[in-house]
Amino acid sequence: ALGGIAFSPAVAFAEAPKRKPIYDEAEHYSPLPSAPSPPAILPSQPIQDNSSSNEDEQPSWTPTPTDRLAVQVGRARLFLYSVAVAAENKVNQTVDSAFDLEQSFTRTIASLAPPRESGEKLMPGAIYVLVAAMAGSILTRNRNVVLRATMPFALGVGAGWTVLPITMRNVSDLAWKYEQKFPAVAESHVKLREGIQKTISFAKVHREVGVQYVDDKVTDVREALENWVKQGK
Structure with a gap:
């Protein structure tokens, strides 16, 4: 094994050649130039007012006859509209x-009629x-x-109270x-009604006295x- 390692060819690693870059290095630009400073205003140079010059240049507007006519027509239309609305409101109120x-x-007429359960009928009465x-x-x-x-009035009222009491x-x-709206008329009515009631009460008393007197006389005659x-017997 050692011999194999010793006799095996050695592998030499050579360094790769350095390549030249395709693109050149980026150029270094100089910084942006600074903005120029505004010129100093000397005291001898007056500042011009642009607004006043523009106002002087604009001409003044004057209404034309057509414009004045349009204004008058608008006022007339508003006046006619107000009159029409007032007339419509008046008609609605009247209706x-x-x-x-x-x-x-x-x-009111329905309230004068007697109720059905009373059995009082208006037509024959x-x-x-x-x-x-x-x-x-x-x-x-x-x-x-x-x-x-x-x-005729007295007999009609008497018949009405007799045959149509509820009505x-x-x-x-x-x-x-309605009489309460006129105090003088209401007071006169009250006095008249009180006088009639007193007269009726006096008439009832006199009638009772007369009936009692007649009964007494009849009793006396009968006893006699x-x-x-x-005595004849």
């Missing part, structure tokens, strides 16, 4: 007030009231003006509601007749 008045009138008023007019045909004016109560409440009959 709304008319509709509210109609609704109020309908509700209203006919009876008209007949009573006409009868009062016929009875006072040859009387004075006061009776001819008051008797007359509703009418009375509605009339009182009974005594006379007993």
